[in-house]
Amino acid sequence: MSRNPEISIVMPCLNEAETLAVCIKKAQSFFHDNTIDGEIIIADNGSTDGSIAIAENLNAKVVHAEQKGYGSALKTGIEAANGTYIIMGDADDSYDFIHLMPFLIELRNGYDLVMGNRFKGGIEKDAMPFLHKYLGNPVLSFIGKLFFKIKINDFHCGLRGFSKAAYKRMNLKTSGME
Known part of the structure; x- marks a missing residue:
């Protein structure tokens, strides 16, 4: 039985042991503090530094991209996501997963894509x-x-949110998304 959370946070990962726990904990805090049903998916791209164990110990779902590359990891993570909405962001702590409510509000308002703005x-x-x-x-x-x-x-900006329905409409055939 698969669960259908409102939001899936997908983080591509390649040897992010230094920052991965911080990112996962921030995402978990976002879910907890805003009473949101969500899941965290770590899309591993061949990590050898303990990243997988860190993610599993923090109860994140780990999926493994068969093909190498950032786009392949994202696609693997997105396809494994069960959420109505997906927010993707790097696992290097360059984005603050605690402050995702503006993304979720716009997605709930019907936008298919919401992008961050680092500027x-x-x-x-x-x-x-x-x-x-x-x-x-x-x-x-x-x-x-x-x-x-x-x-x-x-x-x-690599912090993006979109509906799973919009992703399915794109009907991506290639392994890369970047």
Whole structure:
């Protein structure tokens, strides 16, 4: 019998033992503090540093991507997710899984995709290379907004939420998603 939580948090993982426990505990706090039925899925991509044991000890569901690569790990994790909504984010503690309520509110309001914005929330010193922060990402985000007429200000933010139904409509055939 599979459980159908409201939200699945999917974290791709490749040797994230230093930060994985922090990320899982933040996600668990988000569920607990907001009385949300959720699951945490660690999509492992061949970790050899104890990440799998850390995830299992913290009661996260671990799935193993057969193909190597970030996109393959994400796809494996998303397909294993049972939630109505999915939020994906890296397991390196670059995103704060405690503050996901704005994502969930927008998803509950019917949006199929909600993206984070590192520029609005602040970027830690040295977390993003200078050229990416001041040229690459802003220029590419501007071009995307111009051509697609959407209000996304950080096209490259890895913290994203979407409905499982929207993911199924994409009907992805390839192993990569990035």
